[in-house]
Amino acid sequence: MPFQQEPHKLLMIPGPIEVADDVLFANAHPSVAHTSPQFVPVFGEAIKMIREVVDAPSAQPIVIAGSGTLGWDMAATNLLEPGDEVLVLTTGYFGDSFADCLATYGAKPTKLTAPVGAPSSLDEVAQALRSKSYKAITITHVDTSTGVLNDPESICRVVKEVSPDTLIILDGVCSVASEEIHMDAWGIDYVLFASQKGIGCPPGLSLSVASERAMRTLETRKTPPATFFGSWKRWVPVMQAYESGNVAYFATPPVQLIYALHASLKTITKGSVSLAERYQRHKDASKQVKEGIEALGLEQLAVPEARTTGVANGMTAVRYPPGMGAADILPKMAERGVVFGAGLHKACKDEYFRIGHMGVSVVDKERNDISTILHHLAEVLKENGFSK
C-alpha cells in the first residue's frame, strides 16, 4: 500500500488499547461480501475462538456491530423481563450504568454498592440473595472506572449455594482475555464484552457468550424480547449458520472488524503465548506497574486491603500525589508520547488517573511498554518537583 502509518502516542488507557499491526491490517481488508465463501470461515472460526477465550465449550457466542454497552441491553431484553428483580454488584461507574440500563427495560435492579476502591463483599452478596428472590445477578468483573477486580469464581459459588436459580451475568468488558475466566466451570450464564480491551481489536464490536441455561431462559420467557437489533432469536441462527460454514442474514456484519477479530483471536488462542501464559503476563505487568507507582511514592485508588487481590491485572487506578491533579500529569505524559486515562468515578474523578496495561503492551515483552511508561511517569513527577 502506498501509505505510511501515522506516528501515534503509546495508548495506555484501559481501552481502547494498542492494537497489533497485523490486526490493524486485517481491519483494512479489502471489501468482501458478508456472504462470500472467503468470509464465512473467518466469521465461523472467530465464533469458535471466542468460546475458547471464555472457556465455555457449549455456550453460544454472539458477535455484532456495537459496543460493550449493547451487551447490557441484550441481557436486559433477552434474559430478563419487565418486573424481574436483579441484584447489581456495583464497584464503579459501569455497575451503576448497567443498573440504569436494566431499569430502562423494566427490570428492577437493586444495587449492592461497594465502597470506592473495594470489591463486592461475598457476605453481603449472600445476605442480599437470602433477603429476596433475584432472577439474575450482575457482576462487573473489572470496573474500568476504578480498576476494582471482583472475584467471579467465589461470587458464583455463593450464588450457587444460596440461590441456584439466579442467572449470573458477567460484565467482562475490561476483563475478557486479560483476567482468567472459566465460564462453564464457574456457572456463568452470560458474559458480555467488547473488542477494544483485552481482545486487542479496534472498538466497534459487541461480543458476548450465552450459556445453555441462558438460551433456555430465552426460549421459555413469557413476554417477547423488547429488542429487534439485539434479538438473540434473530442473531443466534446467523451465528450458527456461519459457524457451520453456511450463510444467514439478519443485518450486515462488520466484515473488516471481524477479520480483525479473527486475527487477534488467532494470536490469543493459537499464538506462541498460551492463554495461561497470557494471563500470567498480565499479572506480571500489573505487579510491575503497581510496585512501580508505589516506588515512585504514588498510591492506588484501591483501598489498602484490596491492593493485591481486589485490583485488575489489566489496569491500575492511581491517586494523584497531594497538591497535583490531571493537568500536572496527563498532558505532560502526552508530550512524552504516552496517553493515560483520566479518572471516571463520579465521587472522585479528579483524584486519580488510570493506566491501561492489557494486550500486546504486556504480552509482547519486547515492546517494553511498562518500563517506558514508568520511566516517563518518574520524569514527569520529577518535573513537578515531587519525590517520595
Place this chain on the structure above:
Amino acid sequence: MPFQQEPHKLLMIPGPIEVADDVLFANAHPSVAHTSPQFVPVFGEAIKMIREVVDAPSAQPIVIAGSGTLGWDMAATNLLEPGDEVLVLTTGYFGDSFADCLATYGAKPTKLTAPVGAPSSLDEVAQALRSKSYKAITITHVDTSTGVLNDPESICRVVKEVSPDTLIILDGVCSVASEEIHMDAWGIDYVLFASQKGIGCPPGLSLSVASERAMRTLETRKTPPATFFGSWKRWVPVMQAYESGNVAYFATPPVQLIYALHASLKTITKGSVSLAERYQRHKDASKQVKEGIEALGLEQLAVPEARTTGVANGMTAVRYPPGMGAADILPKMAERGVVFGAGLHKACKDEYFRIGHMGVSVVDKERNDISTILHHLAEVLKENGFSK
C-alpha cells in the same frame, strides 16, 4: 507496513461495496483514545459532513457502532411510542422487516405493499393517510432486495398536503450518497443509513440524521424511550460535544471506523467530484448497466413502467434468462473475479440477481468497473449458450 493487500474479487453487490484504499487505510489507523485531542476533530468533522450529504443544515446526525438496522430500532424507540400508528411503505424485504421492527416495540405498523418491482403509489399513499391518523410514515428509498426506487420528494409532498403532522422517516440505507436527498427541503424528519453502501466505508456504523421536529418529538413524548444503547437522549450530547471540539462519553465510539468515515466523507463532500456530479455519475452508470443487460437480452426485475424512474441508480435487479438460475451465473462471475448478489425478495428470490454500482466503482471512472462487469456477464451468458 510490511503487509501486502490480499487480492480480492471486484465486489459489485448492493452493499458492502468496494472501498477506496485511502478509506481502508484510515480503518487501520493506529489506536488513539476516543477522548484524544487528535480524534475529537475527526469525529466532529464527520458529523458536519453527514449533514452536507443529506442536505440538512440544522439537523442532528447520530453516528454509532451498529448497522443500518439499528436505525429502525432508534426510530421505533425514540420517535414512536407504543400504540402509535405507522404507515409503512414496503417495496421489498426491507420494508417488511422495518414493519417487524416497529411492531417489536409496540408501534402499530400498517403496510402499504407495492407489487414486486414497483414503487409505492402516490395515490395509495394519499388514500391511506386520509383513512387513518398516522403518527409516522416510513419510506424505503431504495429497497436493497429489489432495487425499487421510491420518490421521497413526491411522497413528502403528499404527506405535507394530506397529513402534515405525520413524521416522515426515510430508510436511506441503499440511497444516501448514491441518490439525491434534500432532507430539509423535502421535510424529512429522520434519515437512517449505514456505512457500507453509498458512503463507501466498511460496514459497522449506524448513521442517521434527525430533524429539529424529530428532536422535539423526542422531548415531548409521554413514555420514556424503550432503549438504552440506542437512546438519542444519551447520544445527542455526545455528538454535540464532539462537534464543538469537546469530549463526552456514553459508550466507546468505533474510532477506526470513524477515521474511515471521515476519509470517505471528505472525498464525497470536498473531493474533486461534487455531490451533484456524484449523483450524475451514479445515474450514468445505472443507465449503462440497465441498457447493458438489456442489450444482452436480460430484463430488470422491475415492472416495465418502473424501469427508468422507479429503479435505483446504485443497483440493478436482473431476472435470470429463461431456464437459468443463480448457479449458472453467480459462481461463473465469481470465477472471473466479479461478485454479484443473489435475489432476496421472498416471493421470487430465485428468479433474479442483484448488481451493485455505488461509490468508487462508479465515481472513479478510470476503474472501468461497469464495463468490466458487463463484459464478463456477456461472456458468462455466452458460456451458458444464451444469446438474445
